[in-house]
Amino acid sequence: MIEMVDVHKQFGDLEVIKGIDLTIQAGEVVSVIGSSGSGKSTLLRCINNLEKITSGKIIVDKIPLNDHKANIAHIKREVGMVFQQFNLFPHMTVLENITVAPIHVLKRPKKEVEEEAVKLLKKVGLEEKKNDYPKKLSGGQQQRVAIARALAMRPKVMLFDEPTSALDPELVGEVLQVIRKVAEEGMTMVVVTHEMNFAKEVADRVVFMANGRVEEQGIAKEVLVNPKSEKLRAFLGYSS
Ligand code: ADP
Numbered sequence: 001m002i003e004m005v006d007v008h009k010q011f012g013d014l015e016v017i018k019g020i021d022l023t024i025q026a027g028e029v030v031s032v033i034g035s036s037g038s039g040k041s042t043l044l045r046c047i048n049n050l051e052k053i054t055s056g057k058i059i060v061d062k063i064p065l066n067d068h069k070a071n072i073a074h075i076k077r078e079v080g081m082v083f084q085q086f087n088l089f090p091h092m093t094v095l096e097n098i099t100v101a102p103i104h105v106l107k108r109p110k111k112e113v114e115e116e117a118v119k120l121l122k123k124v125g126l127e128e129k130k131n132d133y134p135k136k137l138s139g140g141q142q143q144r145v146a147i148a149r150a151l152a153m154r155p156k157v158m159l160f161d162e163p164t165s166a167l168d169p170e171l172v173g174e175v176l177q178v179i180r181k182v183a184e185e186g187m188t189m190v191v192v193t194h195e196m197n198f199a200k201e202v203a204d205r206v207v208f209m210a211n212g213r214v215e216e217q218g219i220a221k222e223v224l225v226n227p228k229s230e231k232l233r234a235f236l237g238y239s240s
């Protein structure tokens with residue numbers, strides 16, 4: 001579903017992605033972990049063209065992410081993203097937040113989109129909030145709306161960038177539970193997270209980034225329980 005070949009990304013003189021090769025199969029759930037500044041967000045942002053790579057190749061669902069506008073538009077539609085800071089539209093109700101892009105970008109019929117939005121709200125446990133504005137919701141509820149909004153575009157891939165990092169601890173669980181449900185339904189997902197238990201239980205594979213490179217990767221349970229590289233051992237708090 002996603003193929004990255006020797007991907008580099010520079011901001012001015014600063015190289016933050018230093019040659020990443022990564023292939024993600026359809027239906028696979030990959031957790032990306034690593035210290036702050038290691039390039040996790042930048043890597044995700046490159047996959048849906050929020051950042052343009054400096055060199056290398058990214059292919060999403062057989063479509064190369066190059067300069068062709070049609071390709072970029074296609075990939076943006078197929079790749080949903082959920083951010084740390086929810087980013088809901090404050091002047092729209094929950095229902096409007098979810099339906100605006102399917103109606104105006106995908107040009108789908110309003111009634112059908114609204115029916116599907118209600119189903120998605122049920123899935124994330126927020127059906128009764130559909131006419132509320134985001135500011136009336138807790139952080140956990142807002143993040144669940146953000147997930148429903150991304151799913152409403154019927155993406156083939158979902159990218160999550162530390163989706164629970166901005167939440168009070170007691171709200172983390174409800175959001176992880178929704179993400180787990182999406183994973184179990186077979187969605188291809190890349191989840192940047194500090195929640196190691198979540199990574200262990202939900203991810204098929206864990207990718208550990210350090211300093212713009214993939215330092216270690218493998219089956220989640222193996223990599224997290226039995227890390228090989230010194231950097232990953234240190235990151236996980238193992239004494240060597
Ligand atoms: P992570 O998500 O792992 O914390 P990031 O991808 O956010 O790491 O950042 C990696 C590096 O790239 C950091 O040194 C950060 O300061 C830098 N960086 C990220 N975005 C930009 C930008 N738009 N301009 C300049 N530097 C950036």
Ligand code: MG
Binds near residue numbers: 041042161162
């Ligand atoms: Mg980040």
